[in-house]
Amino acid sequence: DSGVTQTPKHLITATGQRVTLRCSPRSGDLSVYWYQQSLDQGLQFLIQYYNGEERAKGNILERFSAQQFPDLHSELNLSSLELGDSALYFCASSFTAEETQYFGPGTRLLVL
């Protein structure tokens, strides 16, 4: 158990819909990262927050957005969902950007 929690574990929705994935980092960790894992694209970095502020952006679509709240939990919002958005979404956390990243168990999203 990494100490990072993600909810929900599974999510099934339809094309065009909007969903919110939630992540609670390990106690004391200030950085939160979101990654997407799919069969064709592998594990891809989406976005990073540090202590509430956006720190780095990767291959995140404009339909996707995220935020980190004052209690340091983070949410990833996916809108206008497409079939290709079906994937595993992982959250990771670290104390600072230079420290080890600990991954949560992931949220499996299926868009039908």
Added chain:
Amino acid sequence: QQQVKQSPQSLIVQKGGISIINCAYENTAFDYFPWYQQFPGKGPALLIAIRPDVSEKKEGRFTISFNKSAKQFSLHIMDSQPGDSATYFCAPGGSQGNLIFGKGTKLSVKP
């Protein structure tokens, strides 16, 4: 762009053998070189990592070797066990912290 190339894609090793996985990168700004292990249905977990100031690091049966001039690093698993069967990812990163994952190597250790 493919910043990180990992090989082989899959690997079958007999119990007790040595598993070797390689990773080549392009970005010279990377200064953190970890290997992650992922079991089915789980998130990736850090296995071992190295900084560029050393060329080798050993933790138990796991060794990471780093060649800065060749922009390559590798994972060696000695005395491979069936419990090591998993997917392994190299994931170099820079000062901002975000990791760039390789495509993964699926390791199967046969008893």
